[in-house]
Amino acid sequence: MKEKEIIFTDSSKLITESLVRAGADVFIGYPITPANLLYAYGERRFPIFFAAPDEITTLQWMSGFAVTGHLPVTATSFPGYALMIESVNMAYMMELPMVIVLIQRLGPATGTATCGAQGDLNVVNGTLSGGYPLPCLSMSTVSDCWELPQKALQMAADLRTPVVLLSSKEEVMTYRSIDMGALAEIQPVKRKAFSVKEPYLPYAPAENLVPEFRPVTQDEHQVRITASTHDQTGIIQNTTPAALGNTARLARKIRKNLDHYLYYDYDRQEGAKTLLITYGITTQAAIDAIRDYRESGKKASLLVMKTLLPVHSKYYEICNDYDHIIIAEENLEGELRKIMFGQADSPRVSGVNKIGQMIEPGEIIKALEDHE
């Protein structure tokens, strides 16, 4: 058996190293707690590091780098993300690849910078005007913090879109003993080679609905990039059918390809009538809760969602096998619960929710018992 290589590290370091090994080459940072470890590691590790004067500039610089062929990354928390939102819309419309690591903390507003939370899923889900799906992957375990950053970057590059990589304070700042030798090798992201087609149209979609990327650094083809409603030429078109079709394609390309980026852990127990769903930092408590609950002779299944947005139909297929669904998340009103099951109360779906503190395994067990 291979000798263990135990190190003691926080997950911010895993995320940063994974992104760089995957091929992310630019980190633009603006300081904000609790994302500062990522900033510090980014400065040490990324080939290009820029300290931005604010978060709007951060996203604009990232977009500029993406236009020239780079794969940029930033890390922020809600107050910074809020400032980025218009520019995320821009990058989405321009179809620029980038990864935004969003470390959740207690809000609203400045809230408590040093307290974790899972309070930003609604914001991410509502980032884009028009309700277009912005991909969001959520890390739940140490191995996720190593493997999902690469997958987020691959998704961003493949689909030419910003991808939000969601985490929270406790996940990225807690130190853990981990076996480096047991971590998977991180493969560099492969970017699709450009296949020459004449005439070149910047937003002509390939079969997977994603246009082929050409940087503005080359001088073979004229590139037109725009955040305004445009057709395949990349020129403002008002609301012509061709332009509206192009805009609608932005949603269609994400949904069409989502199967390739569907990540979840499903711990199914035969005969269980209750499904516990969770994501992110609450996963740790959910794993302990399910273990203890089962040890007491009771049955429940656990679904840990990692591809959070857009919500994949597979999750509903899984839900259909259960009488009761409990969603545990560290926010007040159940953000994932309402995104998945709507605003109306349902006897079938309930939540375990809390603010200001991590949800405890005992609180989840109590909710499971309430459904017996």
Added chain:
Amino acid sequence: MSNIFINDQGLPFCKGCGHSTIANNTEKALAKLGLKPLDVILVTDIGCHGIIDKSFNTHTVHGLHGRSVALGAGISAGITNPDKKVIVFIGDGGATIGMQHIIDAAHNGYNMTVVIHNNMLYGMTGGQPSEYTPMGFKTPTKQAGSTKFSYDICKIVAAAGGTYVRRVMGIGDFSDALSEAFGRPGFSLVEVMEICPSYGVKSNPEMKLSKVVENAGLATEVIADLPAKHYVTDRREALPSLFSPSDVIPAQAGTRLQAETSTHGELRIMMCGSAGEGVQVAAELLARAGIRAGLQVTKKGSYPVTVGVGFSAAEVILSPEAINYTGTVTPDYMIITSRDGLDFGKKAAGRMKSGKIYLDESLESPVTGAEIIRFPFREKTGARNASFMGVFYFLHDTNLLPVEVMVNSFNENKISKKVSADQFLQLLSA
């Protein structure tokens, strides 16, 4: 002579608009420099000027209101070929909302030229005044005239470090000014003064552009002309991994933890002290000692945002099995070494029905079901070392880990250069 950079679609602006004059002068200026269309990346802002993209044969990038200079700066920083030219077209509205980006780009010296189309109002939205509308200049929404002074952006940019900064009247041929700016490595800016034919002329029929500019105290001249210098993006190749083989912590000795722990073998130790008194380092060394003893460990810290003052607390979990949940539950042990630490840790102490609390002798006992063990940590080793003493004392008392692993863990840290582990061990044996 036919155009190289402007195509044959014609320009999209109102009759008499200075924006067309700027486009035509840009064509001339680029031709003078011998550039090819795809050497140029034209970044445009939001406003009337921003619909120019379709008329240019260059690469075109059209972004958000006011952010084009930051977007252009990112493009400039991402380009490795210095022969490529980034030109940003922006209006006075965009230069109002995005002024910080202009100052920042000038300050950093990104290789780019900004051309401000200053027609002294927001044309696309109905003629509202911008921060560049001169005092007294009338706009449809300010019929009595602007009551504020306008910005002199050229002076601001010159102060920020722009290498070539110039204001020109947007009339006739000013292509020499533009070619000078386009050809200058570094950050250059040309502010072109115009009157919007739809809103500015109608609101101020008696005023001539030259008079408006003169009254505003805006000099149409070269404001900065410095030797060329520009920002070069630092591209660092082959930086070392954040993880190195020397990070690996060797397993050293078998644990004695097994029998002592509660459910699923997890043992939770909470350390509470004051900022600057080594709480976080001591907790980390305890955690590393746990790894040496073959255990799984986690450690997290709590402290106010002002990290140099107030309480400092850390939670360490030791377990022979994988640790999932790291949130606060009732600790099995607490080490409290200061007043701040006691105030912070009282709640957790109150939850303890068993276990032990190692408390500095100077402090009153918290309400708790745990056994309280007092020791003069602060008095014996000084406040700065009280946390280390606390950890050694805890291990000595509980015998949960072999004390050698803690000594090795301690000696690995730079703190051992200031204070010796022997000091703590001697105090324990006394």
